[in-house]
Amino acid sequence: MRKVRLTFMSTCTSASSSLAEPVAATAATARTWLLLEQPGPWGPKALTGSHLDPRVGRALERAADRTGVRVGLIRRPGRHADRHDVRRRTAYVAHTVPGGTWVREAVVEDPGALLGLDFEALGRGDHRGFGMPYEGDPLALVCTNGKRDRCCALKGRPLAAELAASGLGEVWEVTHLGGHRFSPTMLVLPYGYAYGRVDAGLAHQVLAAAREGDMVLEGCRGRSAWERPGQAAELAVRRLTGELRADALTVDGEHGTRVRHLDGRAWDVEVMAVAAEPPRPESCGAALGAPLRMEISGIQPALLTNSVV
Template sequence: MSTCATLSRELSEPLAATAATATTWLLVEQTGPWGAKALGQSHLDPEVGRALDAATAGTGVRVALIRRPGRHADCLPTPRHEVVVAHTVPTPGRSWVRRGQVADPAELLALDFTALGAGDHGGFGTPHVGGPIALVCTNGRRDRCCALLGRPLAAELAAAGHSEVWEVTHLGGHRFSPTMLVLPYGYTYGRLTAESAKEVLAATAAGHMAPEWSRGCSGWDRPGQAADQAVRLVTGETRADALTVTQRADGTGRWRVDVRHEDGRSWEVEVAEGVSEPARPESCGKAAGTPSRMEVTSLREL
């Protein structure tokens, strides 16, 4: 069976700089089935889902639903919803993960989303204590690859018991399935196997990221993700919060990105936006297209 994921792999489409962008993730537990647009198509009150989507627009906060791996037949309403809020700009001292519970997700509409996107948690919940949190995209209603490849991965990672594991509604990039977002640093990974996913989680637990399967850190825009990956490949640096990224666009589809290491070293990286050819579907069932890709055109140490 041909899928968007198998075709992307056959075309050797690069993983780098394909992560969904969000400075802060708002992850809300919602059991039961999910539709393609889960905020309005699940057991979550659709009015609340639409209100959260509208309230977070333009703030840097991205909302997604989560649930524990396993069977997801229709079920009784969730009595209390686990909520995970994570700021994923991985510069030293800036990333954090906090969690709490709410009886009604409508309570979350009282949060200051602009502040959350800027990295101010406003005292929500309590700090996450423990190892990495793995979020595996499994929403088959959005793309079958996420169900076919993501759900078995989530189940195996959960059974291994090395990390906290959740299924999540949408991470973008279905053609890179199975995909996984890992907190606290916010790096997204693609084309994982159970073995490579466990390596990613072990690296995260030690304060590192894993370049081989990295799609980028959600805390950076895509040009910044490309520059971050390029510097890591040149230097071999894998500590997740060792680099700071600042980008400047020139208005012509090109960016100059400054990457600074915590030890004082810095690099200037030029990134251009191109297209992926030949055409391929970005999701199963969609017409073939040429998705944009970020290409590093130059890199020099300053």
């Protein structure tokens, strides 16, 4: 492996780029996303470190735990007034599992009312009538929380502002998508594909594809509906077949890394978790570490019985 010198002043993004670290299979895992508008400053742990009542933030975290739901705060790109008097907030719930993707939208006056949601049902893809169907452009969520990692602000905020000015999608800043070292990072809903090292050109391409029900392989970190081995397996099959329709492939939960196509084909994908070398910072200011990366060691057509093509 080639040697790369990581200086004290290196940012996590520059170190990752210098090492040519793959972005594939690094997406945060969530079958369903619950996103609540919260203007103003965000702390490192925004649900309990913003102008949102921290009691509500902690309760939302507890309610979502182990349900497949991930909670995040969002705000419009641009300057963020230090406001405490927010009366009406946009909230989205989005389910990302192929064949059952949807986005619902509501305006809430009391964030505590979200604690009345059935989080287990949301994780399964049952919205229980929350809000109304969202029928706008794809949602583009760009991580900009500089209190969590400076790269997210330095790289994410300019991207969010440029996308918002372009009018190509419904653009929001979001508190955390994981993978600071891949900033700028972006999540696109309804399909739940995450992207890393995103520039404006790639972002426009991704949003245009999402409008047509497609995804883009370049810069794709994976679909949040799957655990990381499943993300790796799906992306490997897409590279093998050239399939770009977002909902054409599913990952079989029983088989772990069996990828199924809508037309009846299937592939078994061997995925290995390997510690990245040499060590690198996963966040600015963090100690050097060896994050796991997913490597494909084999892929072959699955032997199916009673399959319908």
